[in-house]
Amino acid sequence: MAELEEQEEKLLSQRIARVLDETRSSNAVHNRKLKDLSALRSASPLRFFSAFVTALKPLFEFQRRSSSAERVVRFVAVFAACRNGKSGVDEEFEAFLEEFLLLLIAGSSAANKTARFRSCQIISEIILRLPDDAEVSDELWDEVIESMKARVEDKVPAIRSFAVRSLARFANDAENSDMVDSFLQALPLEQNAEVRKAIILLLPPSNSTLSTIIDCTLDVNESVRRAAYCVLANRFPLQSLTIKQRTVILQRGLADRSASVQKECFKLMKDEWLVKSCNGDPVVLLKFLDVETYETVGTAVMESLLRAGMVNVQEDQSIQQFLPSATTNSEGEDIPCVKLMEAEVALYWRTVCRHLEAEARIRGSDAAATTGTEAAVYAAEASNKNDLLERVLPSTVSDYVELLKAHLAAGLDCRFTARQLLLLGAMLDFSDTTNRKTASVFVLELLRRPLEVEVDQEGNKVIIGDGTSLGGDRDWASAVSKLAKKIHVSSGEFEQVVVGVVEELARPCRERTCRFHAVDALPCCNWAKHAHLDVQRVAMRCLGLFGLLDRKPNEELVKQLKLSFANAPSLVGVVACKALIDLVMWHGPQEVERAMVHDLSSPTREDKMNLTTISSGDSNGNSSTELMDLLCAGLDRNYSEYTLETDDHESVQSVLGEGFAKILLLSQSYPNISASLHSSLLAKLLTLYFSNGIDELCRLKQSLSVFFEHYPALSADHKKCVSKAFIPVLRSMWPGIYGNAGGAPVLVSNLRKRAVQASRFLLQMMQAPLYSKDTKTHDSGKTPEGSPEICGQTLPEFDCGEEGLAILIAVEVVSFPEKKTAAAKAYLSALSKIVVLLCFRASEQEAIKCMRGLLNRMVETMSTDKEVVKELRRMADRLKSLDEFPDQELSQDKANLIFGKPCMPIIIKIVVDYIISTRQKGGYNWIRILILVVLQWQFQKHLHHDQPDQQDPGEDQSERMSHQTMKMRSIHPASFAPAPPSAVITRSQRASKTAALNKMTANRMAIDEEDEDGDSNDNKSGMMSQDESDDFAE
Secondary structure, three states: HHHHHHHHHHHHHHHHHHHHOOOOOOOHHHHHHHHHHHHHHHHOOOOHHHHHHHHHHHHHHHHOOHHHHHHHHHHHHHHHOOOOOOHHHHHHHHHHHHHHHHHHHHHHHHOOEEEEEEHHHHHHHHHHOOOOOOOOOOOHHHHHHHHHHHHHHOHHHHHHHHHHHHHHOOOHHHHHHHEEEEEHHHHOOOOOHHHHHHHHHHHHOOOOHHHHHHHHOOOOOOOHHHHHHHHHHHOOHHHHOHHHHHHHHHHHHHHOOHHHHHHHHHHHHHHHHHHHHHOOOOOHHHHOOOOOHHHHHHHHHHHHHHHOOOOOOOOOOOHHOOEEEEOOOOOEEEEEEOOOHHHHHHHHHHHHHHHHHHHHHHHHHHHHHOHHHHHHHHHHHHHHHHHHHHHHHOOOHHHHHHHHHHHHHHHHHHHHHHHHHHHHHHOOOOOHHHHHHHHHHHHHHHHOOOOOOOEEEOOOOEEOOOOOOOHHHHHHHHHHHHHHHHHHOOHHHHHHHHHHHHHHHHHHHOOOOOHHHHHHHHHHHOOOOOOHHHHHHHHHHHHHHHHHHHOOOOOOHHHHHHHHHHHOOOOHHHHHHHHHHHEEHHHHHHHHHHOOOOOOOOHHHHHHHHOOOOOOOOOOOOOOOOOHHHHHOOOOOOOHHHOOOOOOOOOOOHHHHHHHHHHHHHHHHHOOOOOHHHHHHHHHHHHHOOOOHHHHHHHHHHHHHHHHHHHHHHHHHHHOOOOOOOOHHHHHHOOOOOOOOOOOOOHHHHHHHHHHHHHHHHHHHHHHOHHHHHHHHOOOOOOOOOOOOEOOOEEOOOOHHHHHHHHHHHHHHHOOOOOOOOHHHHHHHHHHHHOOOOOOOOHHHHHHHHHHHHHHHHHHHHOOOOOHHHHHHHHHHHHHHHHHOOOOOOHHHHHHHHHOOOOOHHHHHHHHHHHHHHHOOOOOHHHHHHHHHHHHHHHHHHHHOOOOOOOOOOOOHHHHHHHHHHHHHHHHHHHHOOOOOOHHHHHHHHHHHHHHHHHOOOOOOOOOHHHHHHHHHHOOOOOOOOOHHHHHHH
16 A cells, blocks of 8 residues: 555656756746646645655756756745645645745755755745735744844855845835845845845835945946946935935936946936926926036036936026016006026026037038038027027127126025126127127136125125135136136137236235235134134135245234144144145245244254154144144044045155155255255155055055156266155065054065066156256266266266165165074065166275175175075176176275265274175275274264354355365374375374274274284285285175
């Protein structure tokens, strides 16, 4: 008996499998196969479910989402959700559905992901097709909901997608509000686009879901953005949205990068908003958008509707209906009366007229480019557009001027309408002399029109607008400028008119007869302490303007600007920073510091340039921090805690970067700024230029790209600054050295690539040729400014070229403290690879000899990197071939010149370490050179601190150096008294050693007594032997 039942169940399972197999080919046979499968269920109701599950089992093991498998899933879902309406059949249907759902619930939690996927897929299809009157127990639905909630967090995206679809039907129930909340929390964290799309499509309309759906219009996937606009169109009517929400939806959708998203947004605007809510009237739609506040959105809406042909100008509609018309007053007199336009109407006519003008121009160009019938059609279309434009616009320029004057006289309420009418003026014809004269007189009135003011409750006059632009508004100034250019089309006529008006308005300020700013500057200092940030911003802007108008900077003004820059949020700090930069560039940093009663002659000023923290001072602004130090520290300050959105999307670092770039580019105009500060500022700008992940610096990077292109080519001094900034920039950017943070290997690799990119960029700056003016100065044989002169021979400024940079890099490689770490090895390897790319001029013999000595130590340092050592040896061979006298060493005077550079203390340490480590006889000649260098360096440093400000600005560099040389001779007569060469060498050795040992107490060196005696009795000429010279140069 059991075997018989087993065979019957197997036979039934085969029949069901045959039916399911036939449904794979096409959807057309599904209805017929539903009847066959229903008949099998009615014939064997007890054994059907087990046979059905057995036949369906291969589907749960099939992983691919093929079209045939999808047809089977659809057929099974339809069969489970379908009923015939008969009582007996309905009972069978409900029993089968309940049993089948329990099986699918168990399958949704299976370990196999294919079984979970097919279970969730079939459950979602059943729920979507199940009729509303289906009788399913609440307990079963609760189990389905809980199981699908668990699958929403599944690791497989397809399972999460079908789980969300399964819950879509239950999301609208009030008792399932927690389900919607969970979806809103999961949506921002979801990485799969299909799952995000499914969540958006199931969200019910409510205030909480509206903001989330609007945020999805910025999704990275276009299908998700398209779904968001579809939901907004179907579930949120126009009246339920705020003005801000309407404008955001249209602004994003009409400007979307995807054409399909633009199409969906336009469909929302046209079908749902324009046709259903506004009865097809564009002006009514514009009233829902508040075009006075969101003008760009209103313009975009009108342009899209005009391109789609949704705007039709009626015969009785034109601007002429607003022109002056005669009305009769109480005394029977006819008075012209102008009907004022609404803001939406003005924007409507401005966009319509511009569209008609553009269409007429395009069709005219097409007619000119073609021939025959096609040209005639284009010409007819252009003629129709021009005729319609003439009918819409005012008939005469005088009518246009009267209409515009009437709106100007109406006050601020019609200011937006007046600006739209100004933009309309560019479409009028001013070729007639009379029309042009009438319009030019009106434009002069607009240019001379004073700023509008309001009187507050205390009787103070408050300027309306920004206080600087024409009419108090940049858009108004732009509209007036376009109209003036349309009228004054002759060459130079527009410029002449504008210059004349500016001269007339600026005459009181130039003659110092306009004194209102001296009275209003003090109230601005009080307004700068206002609680509202907008008031503080306006106060900072006014203080900056007052500072430019004053002959000398005001102490209170500068104090308040510094205090606001140091303490205020970035929203105010940006404006204060602009004002301070303008003051520095207009008056000069020395004049601004004098206003703060600072002692600019302090010998420690160069040391203070390394300020890294801001001292904000007390509440009165009595800060001891000098202005340039404060601005430099602002580049390193973190403004993230004060981040606020501004209209121009600027940051304090961006403003400071642009300001410092201008100061460096015009460095000759600011001689009082320390030369050491130039290289420090350049290093900071380079670090900002190569920084990543800062969106606010995009504009700054665009400006710096132009700055770096021209800066090194303007002057040799600029190349010297680039050379000095090379090592600090690399030190600050390389990970894992000098306290710089490291991180994951991928992050370290990216940071190293960025640092190498910066080094290559600096190399290109050093190799950029000078502009013709500076090149002619060097080629003419004249001594460049700042070039030293020794014994009547002019020595070139090698540190302005690639030779000086090569020496600095070599010193950094040789003197690097930690050479065994991976970060240090990579850093030194990158520096060595830059060195070999630098070229030496044959005329720079002293630099070549110095570099040959340093290359020997570089080879020892980089001995583990065979490739780098190979390149360094090639460079040594090149330098040896360029050396005219490879067997000679550097003379003392020329060694003083090379080692007397900013890196001299480091080079002294290298030479001393080399002498101590080698203990070779040839090292004693380097001792003599080293001691004389120390003497000269200490003397120059002492002289710099004694008399920093007593140098004559007109005195030549060579004269100053000659003066210092004579003074050294008076201090050290034994070193400069005329004598035979051998006696000079002997005495100079003794005197130099004694002085050096007294001055170098910080670096106490143990020199053997026998070495000192041997060196003091040495009567040679100070030249190395040929063997010793070759050993050192190798």
